[in-house]
Amino acid sequence: DADVTQTPRNRITKTGKRIMLECSQTKGHDRMYWYRQDPGLGLRLIYYSFDVKDINKGEISDGYSVSRQAQAKFSLSLESAIPNQTALYFCATSDNRDAAGYGYTFGSGTRLTVV
Amino acid sequence: SQELEQSPQSLIVQEGKNLTINCTSSKTLYGLYWYKQKYGEGLIFLMMLQKGGEEKSHEKITAKLDEKKQQSSLHITASQPSHAGIYLCGAVKGAQKLVFGQGTRLTINP
Numbered sequence: 001d002a003d004v005t006q007t008p009r010n011r012i013t014k015t016g017k018r019i020m021l022e023c024s025q026t027k028g029h030d031r032m033y034w035y036r037q038d039p040g041l042g043l044r045l046i047y048y049s050f051d052v053k054d055i056n057k058g059e060i061s062d063g064y065s066v067s068r069q070a071q072a073k074f075s076l077s078l079e080s081a082i083p084n085q086t087a088l089y090f091c092a093t094s095d096n097r098d099a100a101g102y103g104y105t106f107g108s109g110t111r112l113t114v115v
Numbered sequence: 116s117q118e119l120e121q122s123p124q125s126l127i128v129q130e131g132k133n134l135t136i137n138c139t140s141s142k143t144l145y146g147l148y149w150y151k152q153k154y155g156e157g158l159i160f161l162m163m164l165q166k167g168g169e170e171k172s173h174e175k176i177t178a179k180l181d182e183k184k185q186q187s188s189l190h191i192t193a194s195q196p197s198h199a200g201i202y203l204c205g206a207v208k209g210a211q212k213l214v215f216g217q218g219t220r221l222t223i224n225p
Contacts, residue, residue, distance in 0.1 A: 033213075040218075042121075042217040043158075043215040045212060045213075048212060092158075104205075106150075108157040
């Protein structure tokens with residue numbers, strides 16, 4: 001099993017629908033992140049959480065919400081999807097003792113298309 | 116403008132040739148990560164550089180960090196088709212949040 005699992009892998013949804021992307025991890029990391037990737041823009045941070053009770057907005061949080069259900073689970077919701085939220089979404093985790101230099105662990109991504 | 120600028124944004128090289136990708140920061144770099152992404156897939160950690168002048172290698176990929184220039188370079192020697200993908204640099208920005216460059220798309224022609 002992958003260390004960071006994202007579901008679904010692909011999703012097509014209609015404008016105005018609510019959709020949830022899920023992320024679960026077996027790394028035992030406290031820190032979890034949601035990024036979106038658009039061509040030519042790299043990855044941009046949507047939300048991040050340093051523990052179950054800690055949720056923070058990233059640089060592009062408008063139109064999104066998150067829930068940290070447990071240390072291992074971090075879900076991203078689009079309350080009312082719009083076409084410009086079509087993107088590749090990544091969940092990532094990190095250890096708060098990152099001095100080891102292993103960086104973040106990323107899931108395989110969820111490709112979301114809003115039509 | 117992006118805090119991390121990568122150049123070039125796209126690169127096509129003949130198999131066997133060497134290539135370099137640069138990542139320049141608008142702010143002081145305290146640590147820099149390099150990731151590789153196969154098209155449409157997740158990110159694979161390549162290496163992290165923490166100290167000015169530091170150089171690390173992984174197989175045929177070498178990365179250096181020039182703190183004074185606020186820049187890192189990724190060099191691939193004798194490129195192979197398996198090197199194709201998108202290379203992303205990332206830097207830690209306060210409270211351990213990674214910010215990324217826009218990525219460099221590398222194509223290897225046989």
